[in-house]
Amino acid sequence: MEQNSCKAESMNIVIIAVGKSGSTGLYFKIKNSLPRRTVCLFEPHSLDTETKQLMSQGGEELFVLAKVLAIHPPNPFPFQEFLCFDRRILLTRDPRDRHISALLYGLLESPFLNDEQKMGSFLELLQRKEAKPKSVSVREIHEHYMKLMDRDDFPEWRAQYQKIFVDPLFEIASTIPDVFVLKYEDFVDDQLRELENYLGFALKGQSVVDREFSRVERTRSYGGWKDWYTHDDIEFYEPVFAPLLERYDYSGEWDLNSMPVIDPWTTSEYFVRITNERRNRDVKKNSVAVSGTQSSGPGLGRRILSRVSRLFVK
Numbered sequence: 001m002e003q004n005s006c007k008a009e010s011m012n013i014v015i016i017a018v019g020k021s022g023s024t025g026l027y028f029k030i031k032n033s034l035p036r037r038t039v040c041l042f043e044p045h046s047l048d049t050e051t052k053q054l055m056s057q058g059g060e061e062l063f064v065l066a067k068v069l070a071i072h073p074p075n076p077f078p079f080q081e082f083l084c085f086d087r088r089i090l091l092t093r094d095p096r097d098r099h100i101s102a103l104l105y106g107l108l109e110s111p112f113l114n115d116e117q118k119m120g121s122f123l124e125l126l127q128r129k130e131a132k133p134k135s136v137s138v139r140e141i142h143e144h145y146m147k148l149m150d151r152d153d154f155p156e157w158r159a160q161y162q163k164i165f166v167d168p169l170f171e172i173a174s175t176i177p178d179v180f181v182l183k184y185e186d187f188v189d190d191q192l193r194e195l196e197n198y199l200g201f202a203l204k205g206q207s208v209v210d211r212e213f214s215r216v217e218r219t220r221s222y223g224g225w226k227d228w229y230t231h232d233d234i235e236f237y238e239p240v241f242a243p244l245l246e247r248y249d250y251s252g253e254w255d256l257n258s259m260p261v262i263d264p265w266t267t268s269e270y271f272v273r274i275t276n277e278r279r280n281r282d283v284k285k286n287s288v289a290v291s292g293t294q295s296s297g298p299g300l301g302r303r304i305l306s307r308v309s310r311l312f313v314k
Contacts, residue, residue: 010061010062010063011034011063011064011086011087011199011200012055012062012063012064012065012066012084012085012086012087013030013034013064013065013066013085013086013087013088013089013199014065014066014067014068014082014085014087014088014089015027015030015065015066015067015068015089015091016068016070016082016088016089016090016091016172016176016179017067017068017069017070017090017091017092018069018070018071018093018098018165018169019069019071019102019105020093020098020101020102020105021091021092021093021098021184022091022093022184022187022188022220023067023091024067025187025220026067026089026091026182026187027042027065027067028205028206029187029203029205029206030065030199030203030205031065031205032205032206033201033202033203033204033205034063034065034205035061035063037061037063038063038064038065039051039054039062039063039064039065040064040065040066041064041065041066041067041068042066042067043067043068043069044066044068045078046078046081047066047078047081047082051064055084064085066082066085068082070090070168070169070172071164071165071168071169082176083176083177087180087198087199088176088178088179088180089179089180089182089195089198090169090172090173090176090179090180090181090182091182091183091184091187092169092181092182092183092184092244092248093183093184093185093222094184094185094222094223094225094245094250095165095240095241095244095245096225096229096237096241097222097223097224097225099138099142099225099237099241100138100224100225100228103138103141103142103145104126104267104270104271105274106145106149107119107122107145107148107149107271107275108274108275108278110148110149112148113275113278113279114279118148119275121144121148122144122145122148122271123268123271123272125140125141125144126141126267126268126271127264127268129141129228129262129267130262130263130264130267130268133227133228133230133260133261133262134230134260137229137230137232137233138228138229138230138233138237139232139233139236139237142154142157158236158239158240161240162240162243165244166243166244169244169247170243170247173247180194180195180198181248182195183248184222185222188220188221188222224266226255226256226257226260227256227257227260227261227262228260228262229254229256230256231256234254234256238252238254
């Protein structure tokens with residue numbers, strides 16, 4: 001891994017993004033291109049006192065890299081704290097792709113992570129989608145997701161999306177001066193020349209994510225939404241995503257694949273992998289085990305899907 005392609009004497013960089021936009025990969029790409037002594041902040045809610053003091057003192061050989069989530073309800077994004085950064089990057093992603101990733105990842109934050117019935121019902125729905133992609137709409141998966149989360153506000157979801165996701169991103173782009181907007185799709189394609197010009201150094205470091213954050217990686221690609229959404233989905237989701245598509249110059253056409261294919265590795269098997277990883281982490285914190293003496297029932301994978309059972313903790 002090549003390190004320290006940056007020849008500047010000091011620099012402060014902040015990456016601003018919405019969750020599931022590929023910001024972790026970009027964070028490590030930049031981190032691995034900076035000096036090893038760089039102060040790295042991964043998704044802080046605010047700047048800690050020590051970092052604030054270092055940045056206020058300035059001086060040579062001070063490098064700070066921060067990755068922050070622009071939307072972290074109920075906490076508002078702390079605009080003022082990050083105005084002191086020299087370089088500000090706003091990472092965007094096609095909201096149609098991001099929505100799929102968010103649905104597959106979101107249940108990890110649920111209070112019923114060890115509920116075999118609830119988690120199993122979601123897994124079964126994903127399997128149905130894989131078997132016959134056109135038979136299960138994204139909206140059906142979305143509604144089931146919200147039902148599992150004990151939320152009955154799905155009819156109001158479109159208005160909430162505007163308030164929670166669209167408005168804050170537009171405010172960030174208009175409030176923070178000299179912000180560089182980078183598309184996730186350009187990052188995947190390694191089209192980084194303009195970003196390198198903005199930063200003032202080449203991004204020669206690898207974008208390999210540290211193992212502890214590997215769960216956030218799913219496809220490292222884009223355009224998969226064309227296999228996921230159905231024609232019935234378009235009427236519901238098109239007006240929701242249109243403002244972001246237009247603002248960040250994405251195509252507003254919904255050209256769905258006529259013969260969609262859903263890859264289990266990035267869908268049901270991905271859901272299995274990240275579920276077990278989180279459960280294992282919770283086991284170490286004296287939570288309920290996936291299987292074994294502390295478990296109230298058989299493991300999720302063994303009970304639901306034999307062909308991916310090897311992925312579940314025995």
